[in-house]
Each structure stands twice: as C-alpha cells, then as structure tokens.
Amino acid sequence: MSEKKNKALIFGITANYAFALGNVFLGLKKHCKKIDFDIFVYHQNLKDSDKEILNSILECNFIEYSFPQIKKIMDETGSIWLRKFSELAYSRYEGFDLIKNYQKLAWLDGDILIQQDIQSLFDICDKD
Helix, strand or coil: CCCCEEEEEEEEEEHHHHHHHHHHHHHHHHHCCCCCCEEEEEEECCCHHHHHHHHHHCCCEEEECCCCHHHHHHHHHCCCCHHHCCHHHHHHHHHHHHCCCEEEEEECCCCCCCCCCCHHHHHCCCCC
C-alpha cells in the first residue's frame, strides 16, 4: 500500500460561488505560513476561466460533481427534505473517498472568511 499524503482541504461550490472561493483562497494565501495541503474543489458548471483564476491564486484540483442517484432516491422516497438541498450539498461525502489517500481532511465552506492560519484545524483530533 502506498504511503498516504498528509493533508487535504475540500470545498464544494456552484459556478456562482467562484468569487467567494477566490476570497477564501486569498485568505489562505495571506494567513497561512505554509500551504502544505492539497486542495480539492467539487463543483458544478464552473467555467474554465474561473478555474484558471482560482488556480492562479492557489493550486487546486477541480472535480466536476454529479449525483444522479439523488433524483431517483427523491422520487422513490417522496422525501421533501432531500429536495431542500442542492445536489452539490452531498459532495461533502466525497471526502470519504479521499481518506484512502490522506491522513487528515478538512471540509470548508466556500464562502467563509479566513482571518488566521488554519493549520491548527488539522491538529484538532490529534491525541497527546
């Protein structure tokens, strides 16, 4: 088995939130002493030009997200609760696939304001 990478940050955005993620990236770049984590962005319909801009701020991996089964599940269950969320809301669970390759993962919303170094987020669950 290959050795796991250390850390990754995960985001999920729709195309209209590219500007917000850009702001998050600028905050990470400004406040983090070192960027020693990989960044994954699950998205729907993000323009190539927005990907280029985001990648120019911080290098990241873009993954087009789709969850076609959700429509079938909603139809079969008739659940009104599932209809209250966008398909992209379920992208956060994709982090479970990344656990195979990373020791630590953190999901951050794409519309937050970074005001200090976030490295300590990765240490929250460490035991002394």
